[in-house]
Amino acid sequence: MDDLYRENILDHYKHPRNFGKLIKKNAQASDNLVSCGDELGLELLLKNDRVSEVKFHGQGCAISVAAASMLTETIKAKKISDLQRLNRDDILRLLGISLTPTRLKCALLSLEILHKALKNYGIQSHR
Amino acid sequence: MFIPQRIKADFPIFKNQPQLIYLDSAASSFKPQPVLDKLNEYYTNYSVNIFRGIYKLSEKATAEYEGTRVKVAQFIGARRSEEVIFTRNTTESINLVMYAWGMPTVKKGDEIITTIMEHHANFVTWQQLCKITGARLKIVKLRTDYTLDIDDLLSKITPRTKLVAFTHVSNVLGTINPVKALIKQIKTKNPQCLILIDGAQAIPHLPVNVDELGADFYAFSSHKMLGPTGVGVLWGRYELLDKMSPFQYGGEMIRAVYKDRSEFQPSPHKFEAGTPDIAGVIGLGAAIDYLTHLGMDAVRAHEQEIVAYGLEQLAKVKSLQLIGPTDPKIRGGVLTFTIDKIHAHDIAQILDSNNICIRSGHHCAMPLHIELGLVSTARASVHVFTTKRDIDALVSALHKVVKTFA
Numbered sequence: 001m002d003d004l005y006r007e008n009i010l011d012h013y014k015h016p017r018n019f020g021k022l023i024k025k026n027a028q029a030s031d032n033l034v035s036c037g038d039e040l041g042l043e044l045l046l047k048n049d050r051v052s053e054v055k056f057h058g059q060g061c062a063i064s065v066a067a068a069s070m071l072t073e074t075i076k077a078k079k080i081s082d083l084q085r086l087n088r089d090d091i092l093r094l095l096g097i098s099l100t101p102t103r104l105k106c107a108l109l110s111l112e113i114l115h116k117a118l119k120n121y122g123i124q125s126h127r
Numbered sequence: 128m129f130i131p132q133r134i135k136a137d138f139p140i141f142k143n144q145p146q147l148i149y150l151d152s153a154a155s156s157f158k159p160q161p162v163l164d165k166l167n168e169y170y171t172n173y174s175v176n177i178f179r180g181i182y183k184l185s186e187k188a189t190a191e192y193e194g195t196r197v198k199v200a201q202f203i204g205a206r207r208s209e210e211v212i213f214t215r216n217t218t219e220s221i222n223l224v225m226y227a228w229g230m231p232t233v234k235k236g237d238e239i240i241t242t243i244m245e246h247h248a249n250f251v252t253w254q255q256l257c258k259i260t261g262a263r264l265k266i267v268k269l270r271t272d273y274t275l276d277i278d279d280l281l282s283k284i285t286p287r288t289k290l291v292a293f294t295h296v297s298n299v300l301g302t303i304n305p306v307k308a309l310i311k312q313i314k315t316k317n318p319q320c321l322i323l324i325d326g327a328q329a330i331p332h333l334p335v336n337v338d339e340l341g342a343d344f345y346a347f348s349s350h351k352m353l354g355p356t357g358v359g360v361l362w363g364r365y366e367l368l369d370k371m372s373p374f375q376y377g378g379e380m381i382r383a384v385y386k387d388r389s390e391f392q393p394s395p396h397k398f399e400a401g402t403p404d405i406a407g408v409i410g411l412g413a414a415i416d417y418l419t420h421l422g423m424d425a426v427r428a429h430e431q432e433i434v435a436y437g438l439e440q441l442a443k444v445k446s447l448q449l450i451g452p453t454d455p456k457i458r459g460g461v462l463t464f465t466i467d468k469i470h471a472h473d474i475a476q477i478l479d480s481n482n483i484c485i486r487s488g489h490h491c492a493m494p495l496h497i498e499l500g501l502v503s504t505a506r507a508s509v510h511v512f513t514t515k516r517d518i519d520a521l522v523s524a525l526h527k528v529v530k531t532f533a
Contacts, residue, residue, distance in 0.1 A: 036472055037470075
């Protein structure tokens with residue numbers, strides 16, 4: 001299980017990519033895991049059917065923050081249609097670890113928020 | 128002599144998992160062999176319902192079940208065994224008081240007092256009763272040393288106060304409240320108000336005498352005191368229980384039933400509708416025997432020593448903040464802490480990979496965590512089998528946690 005705290009996960013936790021807020025944005029959402037105290041928000045600027053800008057903010061455990069950081073890296077410049085299909089397996093592939101059911105919630109928090117943000121923008125996801 | 132290493136040998140889970148370091152007894156404790164033997168004895172030798180049969184097996188099961196009631200009464204210093212009601216857990220014990228006493232008694236304009244250090248069981252229950260009845264919920268604050276603000280508590284008592292509900296020992300802070308002195312002061316200000324004590328974290332670890340404390344209700348669980356899961360206890364003063372109506376209806380609690388009315392048994396049976404967890408109750412009897420044999424004064428002395436050692440050792444871990452009173456004399460068996468920039472779940476996860484079980488999160492005390500400005504905390508808790516070596520293993524694993532995140 002120490003495996004969970006691989007260097008790349010710790011690196012993303014300590015130095016989260018795309019961390020902060022956007023000045024110009026047209027899609028956003030946030031969510032939390034009350035039992036953990038994790039709270040993340042995601043902001044997107046969608047332009048020409050693609051992710052032009054993305055940032056996330058908030059606080060969480062190493063797994064939820066690293067997953068969010070990796071997710072933002074992955075979706076930058078991606079087509080919206082690719083985002084709609086992102087699912088749990090994609091996140092686990094990004095993290096490169098297997099997780100117990102309790103920690104899976106942490107890993108998937110940012111993905112849930114992304115789909116929520118797309119929904120707020122008027123795009124339904126097909127997972 | 129109290130030798131935890133020898134006590135450990137009584138707990139078969141340590142034989143099956145010799146590497147295991149269990150520091151989550153505040154959530155649920157392990158069970159010693161005599162408790163498991165007792166459960167097995169019931170299921171193997173007289174596994175029948177109580178109060179029903181004329182046959183010998185049923186008489187035996189009933190005698191064991193009611194015998195445990197007497198043991199509980201003696202263990203907690205109750206005047207009579209009819210004051211001991213078996214429930215599912217502490218939560219149900221508190222809810223029993225809410226439904227059987229609170230619902231018919233508490234009216235709009237009345238006041239109920241609880242504290243910010245409560246477990247949700249002794250907080251949400253009263254919050255909801257107030258919502259339903261229109262009564263007012265008053266919440267007592269903490270002092271900066273993590274003890275209850277007694278001045279604040281006393282200032283909240285008015286002639287409209289119907290109930291003061293507070294914990295004996297905080298499951299997060301470890302704070303041992305001066306229950307006896309507090310009750311005396313509360314009753315001086317308002318002799319009519321009732322007092323309910325959540326004893327879930329006290330009964331397994333300290334000598335408790337409910338009669339001397341002067342409380343009206345006292346609630347606790349079997350599974351934290353080395354007994355089986357599925358059993359809790361509500362103790363209440365007999366005069367109060369006698370006046371209260373049943374909380375649930377059905378079998379076992381009836382004296383007579385007609386088409387248009389029913390007559391109920393006296394306490395405690397009127398509060399124990401349906402077939403109870405017979406094996407669990409009988410198993411609790413064996414847990415009480417086990418604790419009594421160790422002696423609750425010795426149990427407390429041992430745990431105080433471990434907690435004092437733990438506080439001292441944990442203070443050496445870099446960027447670790449201990450939460451709760453620093454004086455082990457007023458601190459129960461919990462060591463709660465945070466480490467800068469490391470989420471409690473990550474701490475617990477790395478400890479788990481070192482075979483160390485601790486709890487992380489808000490420990491069913493969200494209002495307290497919000498009050499303290501903490502999202503989550505890590506908690507190591509001790510019991511009769513906890514050794515200084517367990518604490519050393521915890522501390523050394525925490526050094527690894529800090530190093531991993533450095």
